[in-house]
Amino acid sequence: MASFKPSIPVVNPMDGAKYHHRASGEVHVIIGPMFAGKTTALLRRIRSEGNNGRNVAMIKSSKDKRYAVDSVVTHDGIKFPCWALSDLTSFRQKLGDDAYEKLTARCELCGKRAFFTFRKTMAKQTELIAGADVYMPVCRQHYVNGQLVIEAANASSVLECRKVQSESRLEVEAAVAI
Ligand SMILES: Nc1ncnc2c1ncn2[C@@H]1O[C@H](COP(=O)(O)OP(=O)(O)O)[C@@H](O)[C@H]1O
Numbered sequence: 055m056a057s058f059k060p061s062i063p064v065v066n067p068m069d070g071a072k073y074h075h076r077a078s079g080e081v082h083v084i085i086g087p088m089f090a091g092k093t094t095a096l097l098r099r100i101r102s103e104g105n106n107g108r109n110v111a112m113i114k115s116s117k118d119k120r121y122a123v124d125s126v127v128t129h130d131g132i133k134f135p136c137w138a139l140s141d142l143t144s145f146r147q148k149l150g151d152d153a154y155e156k157l158t159a160r161c162e163l164c165g166k167r168a169f170f171t172f173r174k175t176m177a178k179q180t181e182l183i184a185g186a187d188v189y190m191p192v193c194r195q196h197y198v199n200g201q202l203v204i205e206a207a208n209a210s211s212v213l214e215c216r217k218v219q220s221e222s223r224l225e226v227e228a229a230v231a232i
């Protein structure tokens with residue numbers, strides 16, 4: 055865990071009051087695919103810290119407006135107020151990230167443990183803020199198979215005409231949906 059001195063006001067989770075509190079703290083990194091319960095675990099910890107009399111500040115990326123602009127919200131609707139910041143990379147440089155917890159979800163295709171988040175569409179950008187309409191949690195086997203199908207479709211699309219490209223895209227989406 056890395057120590058840090060919060061430079062933004064912290065919120066008491068019990069009463070919502072804000073404090074300019076400067077004390078050392080800890081960084082916990084919870085990782086896993088979508089629907090693994092990362093946000094749920096985070097909120098549980100925040101409540102537990104509040105019950106122990108500590109003040110907490112929660113931050114998220116301002117790019118994530120899926121459920122709320124200034125709250126962190128789980129996929130099943132539990133929410134907590136937070137600070138929405140545009141640049142989270144500076145926090146990683148300042149704080150380090152040495153306390154990991156890895157969670158898993160269930161593969162949407164076979165029900166095995168899911169370690170990956172699979173993008174169901176052909177969109178290429180690294181950042182694509184979306185939910186279950188675009189992503190699904192999958193096991194390693196379905197993640198690898200899905201990527202192979204998409205890579206094959208991309209390779210053939212370089213050689214074929216636009217009409218054939220759109221047909222292959224439909225095939226990929228059908229194959230991934232199985
Ligand atoms: N389509 C879905 N598949 C699986 N879980 C879902 C789905 N929709 C809502 N949930 C709920 O989302 C919870 C996990 O939400 P959350 O903590 O926000 O996950 P994460 O932050 O890891 O994406 C699950 O415990 C489940 O109750």
Ligand SMILES: Cc1cn([C@H]2C[C@H](O)[C@@H](COP(=O)(O)O)O2)c(=O)[nH]c1=O
Pocket residue numbers: 086087088089093118171172173180181182183184185189
């Ligand atoms: C895999 C992947 C994800 N994202 C985005 C999609 C969502 O907005 C978040 C993940 O949130 P969740 O609470 O775990 O569902 O990350 C992305 O932009 N690019 C990706 O490759």
